[in-house]
Amino acid sequence: MGKCKNHPEVETSYCCMKHNYYLCEQCIACNDPEIYCKFRSSCAIYFLEKEARRKKEQKAGS
Ligand SMILES: [Zn+2]
Numbered sequence: 001m002g003k004c005k006n007h008p009e010v011e012t013s014y015c016c017m018k019h020n021y022y023l024c025e026q027c028i029a030c031n032d033p034e035i036y037c038k039f040r041s042s043c044a045i046y047f048l049e050k051e052a053r054r055k056k057e058q059k060a061g062s
Pocket residue numbers: 004005006007010023024025026027
């Protein structure tokens with residue numbers, strides 16, 4: 001566990017292993033999604049961001 005990079009008072013377990021910082025659920029976003037990242041396959045941040053984007057697109061489509 002660590003503290004969100006944008007919210008020093010919020011504890012979170014979502015960690016960017018490439019840049020070595022934590023993000024809370026509100027802040028979750030990959031720092032550079034266009035660039036290759038060797039941690040991506042196991043990155044919760046990237047996964048959740050992708051899920052959120054997919055849900056948004058589904059809502060927009062219906
Ligand atoms: Zn935050």
